[in-house]
Amino acid sequence: MRPARLEISLNAITHNLGVVRSLVGDGVRVIAVVKAEAYGHGALRAAHACRRAGADMLAVALVEEGIALRQQGILTPILVMGAFLPSQAQEFVAWRLTPAVMSLEQATALSAAAHRLRVELSAHLKVDTGMSRGGLRHDSLRELLPQLAALPALRYEGIMSHLADPANSAEFTDRQRELFADAVAQVTAVLGPVPYQHLAASAAICCRPDCHFTTVRPGNMLYGALEDVPTEGRPPLRPAMALKACIALLKPALAGEVVSYGCTYRVPRDTTLAVVPVGYADGYPRALSSQAEALVGGQRCPLVGRVCMDSVMVDVGGVPTCRVGDEVVLLGRQGEETITVEELARRAGTITQEIMARMGSRLPRVYMDDEQGTTDA
Ligand SMILES: Cc1ncc(COP(=O)(O)O)c(C=O)c1O
Structure with missing residues (x-):
């Protein structure tokens, strides 16, 4: 084997998922983010570890990432959080992936694809509360919700948004939280109850318990890293x-x-x-x-x-x-x-997520405490 390797501890990932659970409490669901090959750790192995540790759902960024997990036998619900083209709608239906819907065009295409196969597709509605990335603008909801409700084959089980800077910009986060709470109220009034209501990723899981709602979406902290969270607010994570x-x-x-x-x-x-x-x-x-x-x-x-x-x-x-x-x-x-990955990120002038996610496919991954103790070249 090549004299260079990435050693991955799956036990660290399950431990860290337990830390998330202890922070948010039993009543809150956990969507484990395994996009970008689980931040370089290997999506399939990480997905199994998260499932064993009781994650309610997995999340990826791309339809292709979701399909790859399904092809490798992952049956857990998978949320695709990133933007997609309406022409990809039938792939969601074929592979039972849950889209994060961000436009009426996407919703229309998804509903038509599901209708053709006479199935109902679960979806989460993604709302932009100020980050100006993916999601329906908050101020467009009043107009769009009745049109979304009229589409026959979509069942909205979730609503989500993403925070721009939860650890450093308290007022901005307060405003995003307020807009999200209002979006939840509007969506519930028009579409009915949405059990998965999620806003918080790792930093907000640690620093903003008021943003936990019914569900959280950790990525970084599952792998033992944190950005911007002050030392005193850091839970006992293990690097993976x-x-x-x-x-x-x-x-x-x-x-x-x-x-x-x-x-x-x-x-x-x-x-x-x-x-x-x-x-x-x-x-x-x-x-x-x-x-x-x-x-x-x-x-x-x-x-x-x-x-x-x-x-x-x-x-x-x-x-x-x-x-x-x-x-x-x-x-x-x-x-x-x-x-630590925090040290490398600081010295390289970047963030921990980038250091981990960019570890190349040329490095063999050695799974240290996997049940089979295997290596992926
Ligand atoms: C929409 C969304 N949710 C959750 C996460 C996980 O964030 P973190 O790695 O900070 O936990 C990301 C990561 O980029 C994301 O884009």
Whole structure:
């Protein structure tokens, strides 16, 4: 197997889903977000883990992601949260996927497709409460709801919206919450009861209990990461992903010599460099060039020079005992040291979701505590 791998802990995902449950209480449903290959962890394995942990529903962004899960035998209800074309309507019906309806055109096409097959399709209505992304504008509901109600083959079991900045913009979130509560009231009055009412993703699950409504939609926190949530508000999550590799090559570097493309780094004193076979083609961000650290022999060692497509160089001068084949941790724990996904995201100037979701398909995923203990190449 390639001397680089992503180690995925499914037990961490089930633990984290339990943390979500403990935060929201038993009466609140959980829709586990497994889009983008479950933020890089592998959608199928994550879906099984979430189902075992009692998730009420799964959510993906794309119809294609939903179909892939169905083709691999996932029977749990799947919400497709992203925008889709009316021409994709029949795929929802054929694969029993639940659309997040954001326009009358979509609803009309879905209803026609379901009607043709003489079935009723469950749908969630997506309302834009201020983020200006997917969803029907809140101020269009009064006009559109009677037209949506007239479509024969759709059954609205849910209503959803998405928060733009729940951890930092309290007033804006208050306004979104207010508009969502009003949308729930309007929808209930015209379409009847909608059991799934959901607004909160990870940050709001932690910081805004007033936004939990009847259902929550965690993604990031299922994988052990959080954005913007202050330390004191952080629940005890377990990271589910580690990026590990081996030292492929050890070589001396002399003071003044250049490391990697662009000649951006010069070795300040004689040292030893480890060449580690992971690069930006694996999703390790190029923005981490000379910005990150790696764990070798239980110690933090600086990553030096530009991140290449297939390798990075680590200054291991401080670990004279290291040898070719030794483990290098780029994300995760080794001995007493840990590199968190939050640390990588901060150093790369991005968010934790992007770090995890971009881990490439070229990296083998090793499922550490799966019942079968298997590897996906
Ligand atoms: C509509 C929607 N709901 C839920 C989530 C999950 O968000 P998080 O990863 O912050 O929990 C996302 C993620 O982008 C989303 O787009």
